[in-house]
Amino acid sequence: MTDNRLRLFCLVNGEATSNAFPIEIESTKTIGDLKELIKTKKANDFQDVDADKLTLWRVSISVADDNNDDNDDDDEDLPILLVNVLKNDKKRLKAVTQKVTDVFGYEPAENTIHIIVQRPIPVHALAPSRSLTPLPGNQSDQPRPPSPANIRADFDEITVEFFNPASQYITFLDEFVQGFHDLPVTEGNISGLPCVGKRGCGKTRTAVDLLSRSWGLYFNAGAADYGSSDMHTLAQALSVHSDIYVSKDIKQNTERIRCLTYGLLYTRLLILEHCLNLAGGRNTFSCQRWMLLQVAAPAFRDIFQELFQSISEYLHSRLLTSTTMNSVMVIIVQEQFRKVQELLRGRSLSSGVHFKFLVILDESQFLGRLFSEAFFDSDMTTVRPVLAPVLFAFRRLADGISHDSVCVMPCGTGLSSYALTWSGGSASGAKLSADEYKASRLSEMVVDFAGWTDLGSISNYLDRLRQGLDNRGRRRLDELVPEEAIRKLFRRLRGRFRPIISTIEDIINADDPMVWEE
Known part of the structure; x- marks a missing residue:
């Protein structure tokens, strides 16, 4: 192998380690290039999948050396399932522009599976007939007493x-x-904050x-x-x-x-x-x-x-x-x-507090x-x-x-x-x-929505949005919806649930700190 090439061993999720295959890639190439090489190498397996739809996971799974006489069992023929790999022992390679050397270094470990390749989860229309295992014949012909x-x-x-x-x-x-x-389809430009677009009374x-x-x-x-x-x-x-x-x-x-x-x-x-x-x-x-x-x-x-x-x-x-x-x-x-x-x-x-099951x-x-x-x-x-x-x-x-x-x-x-x-x-x-x-x-079993009763009710809503964000997302939310925007929202739209929610989502989707005034 030349100095500027890496040899990485890959395995399709759910297959035995005996089916692992090597990929040689230049050290200057990216994760996106690696996906293209894997699809080319396994053209038959991935002929119905675009390279960018493959998910790559960095792992480190040791493979027994066949020259070792102690390894004469069939353990290596057991399938490797990604779900059985501990969370801390695997990392999803999301950044397609990242260089492979940034992930694997210049000398990947030997006798090791470096990558698990995962096909995209198939999404298809449901057939009207049963999609799982049909009932055994004896069960359909002679049902057991109920x-x-x-x-x-x-x-x-x-x-x-x-x-x-x-x-x-x-x-x-x-x-x-x-x-x-993660939720694959969302509107909005703040990572981790989907805008669901459901606009009614709440x-x-x-x-x-x-x-x-x-x-x-x-x-x-x-x-x-x-x-x-x-x-x-x-x-x-x-x-x-x-x-x-x-x-x-x-x-x-x-x-x-x-x-x-x-x-x-x-x-x-x-x-x-x-x-x-x-x-x-x-x-x-x-x-x-x-x-x-x-x-x-x-x-x-x-x-x-x-x-x-x-x-x-x-x-x-x-x-x-x-x-x-x-x-x-x-x-x-x-x-x-x-x-x-x-x-x-x-x-x-x-504390022993138990909430009702909804x-x-x-x-x-x-x-x-x-x-x-x-x-x-x-x-x-x-x-x-x-x-x-x-x-x-x-x-x-x-x-x-x-x-x-x-x-x-x-x-x-x-x-x-x-x-x-x-x-x-x-x-x-x-x-x-x-x-x-x-x-x-x-006792309020029948509930009417009170709407926005004061400035604090809008601020509390935005605080709850912040809870699920990282520091960068929180700062961006504060930039897009500043205090002055909250005051104008309340002054012009107070008392109704939907318009304020809709306006906040429109501001976030616009992703422009100056657009809230419009």
């Missing part, structure tokens, strides 16, 4: 491919838990803010909005499988859609349990990170929909042949929630208008739209002993106090009496 143990066993078979440590789903999920995969913003402080689940009934499309898939089942969920038997419809909703909850809880159990995740996986995975699912990959697709198809088939699936699914989802609760208790603050249904007005006379309220007499049995299932997430540990929050444009009255009747317990409902209003 007991909690049997249904859980069926779910284990359905989800085995999804939760395989080498699957693309778990590779992405484990990396996300460990702090990788319902979704408030829901997201709550979930950034407390553990919970976020569902969205809108077809083209934030969050996973799993709730939209549930709503579509009413039309696609109308013989199951919108038959002439209203009681049967109600029980079946509740059962499907339990499957939706079970899917989320399975994924949350996996994230909480991942070694090393305690320091990197917070309720805020979990919120981001749920709310920004379309920007990453919608793993919740991909798993629910299989769970829901299984339930469609079982509900046609069983009348006891609803009661069985209640037991299964409550047991799963208890597992998650125990894991979250282990993360509780030393279950938020955004854009719930869509379900409040869907099939308005096809389902029953909890009294199994009053007809309601599909929102009623969905909220009923949400409120059954916790068993009777710990039902106060869950707070269900329907949220959406057009929801009124009237809608809150009847949705309250969808609870698993008794309906609110007139006095109880009046008390709930007095």
Whole structure:
């Protein structure tokens, strides 16, 4: 090898070290040049991937010397998974203009894997059919009796491919838990401060803010909005499988859609349990990170929909042949929630303060208008739209002993106090009496947004934006939105939530300290 060339050994993520391949590159070349060389060297493997889409990780994985007689086992044929490499032992090479010698020096270590090459996470439209492992033939032809143990066993078979440590789903999920995969698509020019562009009175913003402080689940009934499309898939089942969920038997419809909703909850809880159990995740996986995975699912990959697709198809088939699936699914989802609760208790603050587990249904007005006379309220007499049995299932997430540990929050444009009255009747317990409902209003169960009441409320909002930024980002935010801008925002737009938020985001996106006056 000439003096100005480096030899680096690369390995594609998930392959055995015996498949490592060398790359010779001039010391003056950059990480971007290295990506081009890797694509050229592995043309068949990366023919469908542009070089700039490859992700390179600097690692240092020792490889046994074949000349050593002690190394006669098959250890080197084991696959190397990036997710199993400790966070401190790997570094993502983001700067394509950086020289390779700045990363690896002029004499890279011998008998060592220097680079792990990661393909981009595939993003594709979901097929209407199951995207995971189909059910075994004996399960479809001769289903087991619907007991909690049997249904859980069926779910284990359905989800085995999804939760395989080498699957693309778990590779992405484990990396996300460990702090990788930043939000890929944002507007705004301050690093780490995405401007989401959601401009209403603040319902979704408030829901997201709550979930950034407390553990919970976020569902969205809108077809083209934030969050996973799993709730939209549930709503579509009413039309696609109308013989199951919108038959002439209203009681049967109600029980079946509740059962499907339990499957939706079970899917989320399975994924949350996996994230909480991942070694090393305690320091990197917070309720805020979990919120981001749920709310920004379309920007990453919608793993919740991909798993629910299989769970829901299984339930469609079982509900046609069983009348006891609803009661069985209640037991299964409550047991799963208890597992998650125990894991979250282990993360509780030393003060012993426990926050309620939130279950938020955004854009719930869509379900409040869907099939308005096809389902029953909890009294199994009053007809309601599909929102009623969905909220009923949400409120059954916790068993009777710990039902106060869950707070269900329907949220959406057009929801009124009237809608809150009847949705309250969808609870698993008794309906609110007139006095109880009046008390709930007095205790601000129904919330009107107060808007911006003083200069301090705007300053506090900007302070919270600063919390997630580095020093450079904080200085830039102060330059773009100075004190004088805050005073004018309050003087001209006080009392309303949306205009001030929208103006602040427009100022940040313009990235010009002089533009705020416009």
